[in-house]
Amino acid sequence: MNKPIIKFLADFGPLLIFFTIYFRNDNDLASAIPPFIIATLISIIVIYFVEKRVPIVPLFSGILITLFGGLTLYFDNKIFFYMKPTIINLLFAGILFFGKYITKKSLIKLFFQNAINLEDEGWEKLNIRWVYFFLFVAILNEFIWRTQSEIFWVNFKVWGLLPITFLFTASQFPLINKYKLDKQ
Numbered sequence: 001m002n003k004p005i006i007k008f009l010a011d012f013g014p015l016l017i018f019f020t021i022y023f024r025n026d027n028d029l030a031s032a033i034p035p036f037i038i039a040t041l042i043s044i045i046v047i048y049f050v051e052k053r054v055p056i057v058p059l060f061s062g063i064l065i066t067l068f069g070g071l072t073l074y075f076d077n078k079i080f081f082y083m084k085p086t087i088i089n090l091l092f093a094g095i096l097f098f099g100k101y102i103t104k105k106s107l108i109k110l111f112f113q114n115a116i117n118l119e120d121e122g123w124e125k126l127n128i129r130w131v132y133f134f135l136f137v138a139i140l141n142e143f144i145w146r147t148q149s150e151i152f153w154v155n156f157k158v159w160g161l162l163p164i165t166f167l168f169t170a171s172q173f174p175l176i177n178k179y180k181l182d183k184q
Contacts (some may be wrong), residue, residue, distance in 0.1 A: 012041035093134035122179020
């Protein structure tokens with residue numbers, strides 16, 4: 001298999017496993033969480049063997065999935081798992097926002113400078129847009145899990161958050177193209 005397919009499966013396979021097991025076991029969150037944690041940890045190992053490093057976002061997400069999934073199972077309280085996306089997104093927003101003031105540069109630039117080359121103004125705008133996006137998604141997750149059924153939330157997690165993230169990412173291409181520097 002080629003590298004992009006393996007990376008795609010490692011990124012989205014655990015979520016697909018979670019979703020499938022959840023719905024095949026009468027919408028039982030407790031039965032879907034352990035395979036989700038295991039699949040996430042396996043995907044991190046696979047990413048390591050493919051890329052010879054573990055990117056920080058999958059590692060950080062894997063740690064939080066294991067932590068909040070474990071807390072949900074240990075305390076038999078689903079709220080830990082419902083709040084995981086909120087906490088992850090708030091942490092990412094906080095890291096990007098405060099990172100600029102701690103490191104004196106856009107952390108999004110540190111994460112993606114090997115993939116794209118932008119003017120500093122472009123990095124700044126992209127950084128703040130991602131801060132707002134992460135805040136929006138955190139608030140949206142809180143609204144959904146607090147006002148809707150668990151089944152709705154699970155569907156939203158898979159069929160709502162992923163497309164929203166893809167659409168937001170795609171909407172950033174005009175900004176990237178505007179501030180893109182030619183490789184020298």
